[in-house]
Amino acid sequence: MRAWVLASALLAVGATAVGTLAADPPEIPVAIEKNRFDPDEMRVKAGIPFVLVITNKDGGPEEFESKELRIEKIIPAGKTVRLRMPPLKAGTYPFVGEYHATTAKGRIVAE
Numbered sequence: 025m026r027a028w029v030l031a032s033a034l035l036a037v038g039a040t041a042v043g044t045l046a047a048d049p050p051e052i053p054v055a056i057e058k059n060r061f062d063p064d065e066m067r068v069k070a071g072i073p074f075v076l077v078i079t080n081k082d083g084g085p086e087e088f089e090s091k092e093l094r095i096e097k098i099i100p101a102g103k104t105v106r107l108r109m110p111p112l113k114a115g116t117y118p119f120v121g122e123y124h125a126t127t128a129k130g131r132i133v134a135e
Contacts, residue, residue, distance in 0.1 A: 049073040049108070056099060057081040059124035070114040070134040076107040086128060090119035093132075 054076055055062045068074050080086055080099040088107070089096045099105045112134035121128025 049075050051075045051077050051106075054078045055081055056086045056121065056128065059086070059121065059127045061119075061121065061128055061130040064130035065133060066130070067133045067135060068109075068112065071111045073111050074109050076109060077104060078107065079104040084123070086124065087122040088119060089122045090117055092117045093119070095119075096122075
């Protein structure tokens, strides 16, 4: 009987740990409007994966590009794209909207 209780308790603890590990990463909403990113700076926790949810509210496509992050993704006009980001080391990671590089600029700061 004790073995059964112990096994049940271990299974419950294991299931809770798996549920915690499988938690969804935080989402950060970003809009592209008037050829700019809003917000143009996002602060995230270093070492924690996250998701950028980028909505393009402009009438034309835009490309989210970051050489430091090795990402190039086109966001069509009127569409939303979800970019799963890996855990980042502490630092600043600039990005640009390649189609409007003079106005569409931003950065991700991992702290």
